[in-house]
């Protein structure tokens with residue numbers, strides 16, 4: 001592994017961030033008691049570059065290369081393509097060699113991908129699992145060779161080989177979706193009861209349960225007092241889940257529900273969809289099989305381009321936006337700190353000067369084997385009303401000459 005100039009890294013990352021044009025607020029300090037708040041004499045506006053002891057940089061194997069293996073779950077979903085690109089670009093800018101692979105949503109392919117990264121001399125693995133619980137053996141192998149592991153976006157389960165977790169606050173994603181529904185259906189003041197259906201995520205993705213729990217906890221008072229009803233009676237996590245987050249599966253399940261439980265005189269008010277791929281399935285099902293004339297509230301997550309159009313056209317009501325560029329910036333800074341044989345904590349946030357919210361959490365992400373120290377970013381609600389401001393004015397998305405929307409890379 002090649003030695004890394006960490007002062008240069010700090011400056012580079014600050015540059016990457018300033019070019020992002022983010023308008024979000026400065027990072028908070030997390031729950032770790034070891035984290036020190038900056039003293040009054042220190043300005044939190046200025047990045048505080050950390051000086052690393054270069055002689056402590058660990059070498060595995062001593063081949064003069066710093067190799068990063070990035071294993072993404074699939075190329076079908078828009079976001080993983082962007083995550084892969086951002087991570088690769090940022091690590092390469094720091095002089096690392098990158099092996100980036102997409103597993104086509106197949107567990108065996110992902111295990112083989114990771115094995116070949118180990119063989120290619122990886123010093124650090126950044127992994128978003130297809131199935132969070134299926135990688136324990138290969139991770140054990142990585143650990144035995146001294147390779148560091150960062151779980152990216154999805155927690156890696158049942159393994160003590162996971163060093164850190166970088167993600168958005170997954171529970172909050174569900175809270176934001178539910179809060180939108182409460183507001184849009186005026187549940188606090190309305191006297192009528194409203195009907196909702198749930199389309200949740202892939203049960204082998206640990207995030208899916210967090211999204212679900214955040215949403216259900218927030219909606220619970222209304223489900224309990226009868227202001228919200230689930231006519232299909234399908235309300236549990238597994239019975240409402242969507243294998244592989246598939247648009248088609250979400251569409252088919254909602255079509256069956258609409259045909260079975262929503263005849264002409266029964267109104268559906270909202271469909272809580274865990275993300276944008278499932279929301280796309282839900283809006284298609286509503287178009288083809290819903291006989292009511294009201295606008296059905298549909299939630300989502302990711303701000304995928306087809307869903308941005310869907311929001312503009314009024315078919316989807318909101319999405320929860322998670323800036324992937326920021327998530328990758330945190331993962332890269334963390335990865336480089338780990339490779340300097342450092343044990344990063346909330347101080348990484350304080351030192352970074354990031355222009356976005358990030359908290360350090362050492363309590364909430366238990367993977368069954370250990371509580372994985374986590375860096376969590378903060379998601380935001382995007383609707384037709386704030387879409388220009390949050391997605392376009394910030395530079396995350398743009399329109400080309402023909403007016404077509406694209407995500408800026």
Ligand code: BGC
Nearest residue numbers: 077153154205207245275302
């Ligand atoms: C991610 C979501 C994504 C979903 C499907 C989840 O783990 O957090 O952003 O929509 O996977 O790929």
